[in-house]
Amino acid sequence: MPAIKSAISVGLLYVPVSLQKTTRDTSIHFNQLCKDTHQRIKYQKYCPSCNKEIKNEDIVKGYEFEKGQYVTISEDELERIKTKADKTIHIIHFAKMSEIDPILFEKNYYVVPEPGGEKAYELLRQALLSKKSVAIAKTVLGTKEELLCLYPEKDGILARILFYQEEIQAMPKTITNIKVEKSELDIAKTLIDSMSQKFDIAAYYDEYQKRLREAIESKIQGKEIVTADPSQPGNIIDLMEALKKTVEMRKGHKGTA
Structure with missing residues (x-):
C-alpha cells in the first residue's frame, strides 16, 4: 500500500x-485450485444483464436505498x-x-x-x-x-x-459475587511472580506458520506431513491444586534453566 x-x-x-x-503480512497464503487439474480458479466480474464480463473501468459505486434500487456516486463526487x-x-x-x-x-x-x-x-x-x-x-x-x-x-x-x-461492544456479562479466598489469591500472585520477565517482542514468532512452512517444504520434497504432538495437560478440577502444580512446574523449569 x-x-x-x-x-x-x-x-x-x-x-x-x-x-x-x-x-507487513508475513502469513502463508494459499491459492484456490481445481481439484483435478490444479489450475488457478479465476473470478470474473460479471453483469447478468449485459451477459458479459465487466472491466474495472466500467464499474461504479452504488448505494442500495431500496431493494434493487441504487444511486451511483463517482470518485469525483466523493472528492x-x-x-x-x-x-x-x-x-x-x-x-x-x-x-x-x-x-x-x-x-x-x-x-x-x-x-x-x-x-x-x-x-x-x-x-x-x-x-x-x-x-x-x-x-x-x-x-x-x-x-x-x-x-x-x-x-x-x-x-x-x-x-x-458505537463500534465497541459491551463486555459479555459474567457471574458476579464470586468469592476468592486469600490463600488462592496469594498462590496466584506467586505464579505471576514466578513467570514475570521483561517483555521483548523479538522473542516471539508465529510457531504455527513455522510448522506450516516445514510441512509445505516436506510436501515439495514428496514427504508425508508428520502429525504435530497432540499432548496437552489434563484437566485439573481443583483450582488450588492447579495453581500449586503450575507454580511447582515453574520452579522446576527455572532450576533446569
Missing part, C-alpha cells in the same frame, strides 16, 4: 506528512463533498495518554514528515511527549471519517486509528 499524503493541521500550524503502514479539514489530519483537542482506553485502538500508521515539515513535526512530537499527551484528530480515509490520536514516540509519531464508541 503506498503512503497516504496528508497534513497535520491545528490552528495556523500546518505540517505536511505522509501516513505509512506499521506492519467534492470533502471539506478542507477532511483532507488533513485536523487536530480537535489534546488529551492525556492515560485517558485513551486500549480497546479503542484499531490500527496504526507511521506519521512521517514531508520535506519542509520537519521542524514543526519535531516541535509537536517533543511537546506531546513532554506533556504525556496525545492529539485527538479526525481525517477522511477512503469513504470514512476516521477518529485518531497522534501518539508521540521516541523516534516519531504514530497515528492510532480509534474505533467510535
Whole structure:
C-alpha cells in the first residue's frame, strides 16, 4: 500500500506528512485450485444483464436505498463533498495518554514528515511527549471519517486509528459475587511472580506458520506431513491444586534453566 499524503493541521500550524503502514503480512497464503487439474480458479466480474464480463473501468459505486434500487456516486463526487479539514489530519483537542482506553485502538500508521515539515513535526512530537499527551484528530480515509490520536514516540509519531464508541461492544456479562479466598489469591500472585520477565517482542514468532512452512517444504520434497504432538495437560478440577502444580512446574523449569 503506498503512503497516504496528508497534513497535520491545528490552528495556523500546518505540517505536511505522509501516513505509512506499521506492519507487513508475513502469513502463508494459499491459492484456490481445481481439484483435478490444479489450475488457478479465476473470478470474473460479471453483469447478468449485459451477459458479459465487466472491466474495472466500467464499474461504479452504488448505494442500495431500496431493494434493487441504487444511486451511483463517482470518485469525483466523493472528492467534492470533502471539506478542507477532511483532507488533513485536523487536530480537535489534546488529551492525556492515560485517558485513551486500549480497546479503542484499531490500527496504526507511521506519521512521517514531508520535506519542509520537519521542524514543526519535531516541535509537536517533543511537546506531546513532554506533556504525556496525545492529539485527538479526525481525517477522511477512503469513504470514512476516521477518529485518531497522534501518539508521540521516541523516534516519531504514530497515528492510532480509534474505533467510535458505537463500534465497541459491551463486555459479555459474567457471574458476579464470586468469592476468592486469600490463600488462592496469594498462590496466584506467586505464579505471576514466578513467570514475570521483561517483555521483548523479538522473542516471539508465529510457531504455527513455522510448522506450516516445514510441512509445505516436506510436501515439495514428496514427504508425508508428520502429525504435530497432540499432548496437552489434563484437566485439573481443583483450582488450588492447579495453581500449586503450575507454580511447582515453574520452579522446576527455572532450576533446569
